Amino acid sequence: MAQTVLNPPPANVVNLSATGEMSVPQDLLTLSLRATREGDSAAWVQKELKAALDKALSFAKAAEKPELMEVRTEQFSLYPRYGKEGRIAGWQGSAELLLEGRDFALVSSTAGGMTSMSMASASFSLSRQARQRLEKEVQAMAIERFQERAREMAKGFGFAGYTLREISVSAADNAAVPFIPRAMAMEAKMSSDAPIPVAEGKTLIQVNVTGSIQLR
Numbered sequence: 001m002a003q004t005v006l007n008p009p010p011a012n013v014v015n016l017s018a019t020g021e022m023s024v025p026q027d028l029l030t031l032s033l034r035a036t037r038e039g040d041s042a043a044w045v046q047k048e049l050k051a052a053l054d055k056a057l058s059f060a061k062a063a064e065k066p067e068l069m070e071v072r073t074e075q076f077s078l079y080p081r082y083g084k085e086g087r088i089a090g091w092q093g094s095a096e097l098l099l100e101g102r103d104f105a106l107v108s109s110t111a112g113g114m115t116s117m118s119m120a121s122a123s124f125s126l127s128r129q130a131r132q133r134l135e136k137e138v139q140a141m142a143i144e145r146f147q148e149r150a151r152e153m154a155k156g157f158g159f160a161g162y163t164l165r166e167i168s169v170s171a172a173d174n175a176a177v178p179f180i181p182r183a184m185a186m187e188a189k190m191s192s193d194a195p196i197p198v199a200e201g202k203t204l205i206q207v208n209v210t211g212s213i214q215l216r
Contacts, residue, residue: 012157012215013165016149020142021206024134026124029107029198030100032074033117038081038092045091046078052116053095060099063110069101096120102127108195119196126203134205135171142169142207150213159215167211 035052037045053073060071074096083089097117101107111119126134154162 010165010214012159013212014153014215015210015212016146016153017208017210018142018146018149019206019208020138020140020145021204022134022138022141023202023204024126024130026126026200026203027102027130028100028125028127029102029104029200030098030123030125031107031111031119031196031198032121033097033099033111033114034094034120035117036092036094038090040090042078042080042091045093049076049078049093049095053097055116056097056114059114060097060110063106065101065103065106067101068103069099069106069110072098072100074098104198104200105195108198112195122196122198124198124200126205131205135207138205139169139171139207142209146209146211153213154215157215162213162215165212165214167209169207169209171205171207 033056035049035056037048037052039045039048053076057071057073063069064071076093076095078091078093080088081090081092095117099107099111150162154160
């Protein structure tokens with residue numbers, strides 16, 4: 001009868017973890033602009049929204065620049081407003097336009113020049129290109145710290161070195177998006193072509209390296 005030989009668990013195995021991180025300015029600004037209308041006729045509300053959107057889109061497209069600011073339409077909605085008896089008492093709707101780019105001055109000044117739409121929201125983020133580039137730097141930093149800890153651990157226990165057993169690398173970012181008061185946006189709209197006031201935050205990019213080593 002064949003016997004199963006159980007290998008003893010590996011000796012001198014240590015679990016380690018190391019983190020690399022970098023706080024970087026957010027380089028992508030997204031402004032959402034919206035027009036709202038309401039009236040007795042669905043056709044009239046739709047017509048007014050379309051006119052507001054066409055005017056804003058024409059203005060924004062004239063200022064659009066590849067890689068610096070892009071323009072795209074978002075939600076266009078139209079729905080009934082009901083009265084107390086459950087009957088349709090009117091119609092209301094909204095149209096949205098999005099400005100997004102890395103040229104903050106261009107994006108904010110274009111939004112400030114809109115006369116048919118008002119700013120609904122603003123957000124900052126890190127562009128895909130910047131995130132990919134920075135993650136490579138932070139990953140190299142985390143790996144170097146892991147290797148340094150592994151060498152220190154081996155030396156501390158009186159071993160000449162170590163070998164890697166298992167390794168896991170994970171990335172995460174934590175974005176801090178500043179709040180833009182509505183009053184500031186409204187104040188900017190009162191002056192023709194006044195840029196919308198904005199202030200970018202920072203994104204903390206983290207890469208974690210966890211794994212186990214065998215001292216030798």
